[in-house]
Amino acid sequence: MPATSKATRESHARVFDLDVQSLRELNQALHKLAPGSNETAWEVLNPKGNHSVAVGVDQPVSIDVRGSVGYYCGGMNSGSAITVHGSAGPGVGENMMSGSITVKGDASQYAGATGKGGLLVIEGNASSRCGISMKGIDIVVHGNIGHMSAFMAQSGNLVVLGDAGDALGDSIYEARLFVRGKVDSLGADCIAKEMRPEHLELLQGLLDRAGVKDVKPSEFKRYGSARTLYNFNIDNADAY
Amino acid sequence: MTYRNPPTTPRKSATFDDYTLSEIRRAAATGIYDIRGAGAKRKLPHFDDLLFLGASISRYPLEGYRERCDTSVVLGSRHAKKPIELKIPITIAGMSFGSLSGPAKEALGRGATLSGTSTTTGDGGMTEEERGHSKQLVYQYLPSRYGMNLRDLRRADAIEVVVGQGAKPGGGGMLLGQKISDRVAEMRTLPKGIDQRSASRHPDWTGPDDLEIKILELREITDWEKPIYVKVGGARPYYDTALAVKAGADVVVVDGMQGGTAATQEVFIENVGQPTLACIRPAVQALQDLGMHRKVQLIVSGGIRNGADVAKALALGVDAVSIGTAALVALGDNDPRWEAEYNELGTTAGAYDDWHEGKDPAGITTQDPDLMKRVDPIAAGRRLANYLKVMTLEAQTIARACGKNSLHNLEPEDLVALTIEAAAMAGVPLAGTNWIPGKNNTF
DSSP states (O other): OTTSSOOSSSTTSEEEETTTSOHHHHHHHHHTOOTTOSOOEEEEEOOTTOSSTTOSOOSOOEEEEESOBOTTTTTTOEEEEEEESSOBOTTTTTTOOEEEEEESSOBOTTTTTTOOSSEEEESSOBOTTTTTTOEEEEEEESSOBOTTTTTTOOEEEEEESSOBOSSBTTTOOSOEEEESSOBSOBOTTEEEEOOOHHHHHHHHHHHHHTTOOSOOGGGOEEEEEOOSSSSOOGGGGGGO | OOOOOOOOOOOOOSSSOHHHHHHHHHHHHHSSOOEEOSSOOSOOOOGGGEEEOOOOSSSOOOOTTTSOOBOOEEEOTTTOSSOEEESSSEEEOBOOBTTBOHHHHHHHHHHHHHTTOOEEOOTTOOOHHHHHHOSSEEEEEOTTOTTOOHHHHHTOSEEEEEOOOTTOTTOOEEEOGGGOOHHHHHHHTSOTTSOEEEOSSOTTOOHHHHHHHHHHHHHHHTTTOSOEEEEEESSSHHHHHHHHHHTTOSEEEEEOTTSOOSSEEHHHHHHSSOOHHHHHHHHHHHHHHTTOBTTBEEEEESSOOSHHHHHHHHHTTOSEEEESHHHHHHHTTTOGGGHHHHHHTTOOTTTOOOGGGSOOTTSSSOOOHHHHTTOOHHHHHHHHHHHHHHHHHHHHHHHHHTTOSBGGGOOGGGEEESSHHHHHHHTOOBTTSOOOTTSTTOO
């Protein structure tokens, strides 16, 4: 197999050049990693917008993707630490179970959709529906997020250092949303909530984990569910 | 003697019949639409409107009980390294843990495994009962992604991307608070006791081009081993089938409007979607037009009840059928032995469909710990296996009579229709004629 062991950029990393090898070979090599493997550092060259880069990885390895990726990078990630040195297409980190994904650039729609756990950091902006249906994942966006973000968000935390678009947190369940900038509008059943000491502490921890410096938790507002739509009531029908 | 005018016999309206009147009163009293389980109950053109011709001078039959009639089918050979091999062309449809009790799910797995067929998870994730007792388990990939996780995806035998369901094409799911036990709540990452809405659209893809990328992702995650099904409700079967094939599906599942649901608005169940019979030929036509018939397998569900239905579906070009409601009946759903309790719930055995309320006397559509004990998973699994065996024998009986040594050799030419509607939908001649409405420049 060419270009796997002759690492160039980092001597210890296993390098995968998608100009030379196929996506399928990359993902299968990652899936074949045994627990405790010494191949803990991976580097992916020339991703060139490929979809499904490093999906379903279930070992605690680090994967540096040198460039921008298409849909679903890091999908269902379980324990690996993926860094995209570029921007990410739709659904980055979708249904992530654990581990972390950092996008150095911007992310398209549905970032972190239905994520169950782990940490997703977008250092640029995220598009619409960021954190849609999230189920335990923590998402930190350095920039802004688009409309309908955290739609039907069930649990986990979404932290936005910039602004949020329209209908933030529509039909939200128990997820917590922290926004530092302005919110264009809140969706059905999403309300601003008091920032209590435990929330400040939680937020500080999230900012620390995401490597955010010089930003104080007190600069954020908290949003969450008013819980008025949890059980169907005909008098609430106008809310939908 | 005074003359009395002859009395007018009281006459009820066909339009405003008793059921309609009761619904108007109920709506006026409660201000909310009726929610129920099961599929369309209205009379629809169905397999009953088709007949087999059997053998005659030009076709000779096979000997019953002596000459072999193959029933096996392979699903997912288009792309998957490990296709599903079934002994019978009847699978168990997706039904969620949450809507069904744990013992009921286990019974479905046991019955399917005894019969050499597959069962399917539902909107609520994979349970140990089900995985442990199902030799071949199809894992549904649903808009809600409740319970969706990497480990279960990898220990599934096939993946079914659910776009829609026959009872409610375009509708999401609903699991009302009374069925949200601690276990159900945990699997779905939601608080106990609240109404759970399952989304109607997938959160991270829209349209056929995205679906193709989503299927690629699922294949990459599972190393191209597992068959990927795409399930659609009976809405636009020709185009939905064609688009699913284009998106890379190994198997297309088309669910007609008689297909059941755990809980949906009555108005939705009865008024949206097409009958199963009307879905089959367009779906088969799409596969044939793409040169993919028998390469991408077609599963059809919605109102399959017996071996004749199986044989008719296969004769129309289907590779396998799927049963849900019928499987629940085999487990014990709506059994007259619980009649007194059905009466207490204001209904009668055979009509009970308030599956969302969690009070099922048969212990199947409930999370009540006492009620669910009424399902003995071993005995109920055996009943399901018996039923599947009977359906298979029935289908073989018909196939042999038509001179076929495999159920999959049945063909439209073996069928006629009893009604013009069924003839048009199924694309077979009206009995006693050579007329297929809509074909050969006929109206």
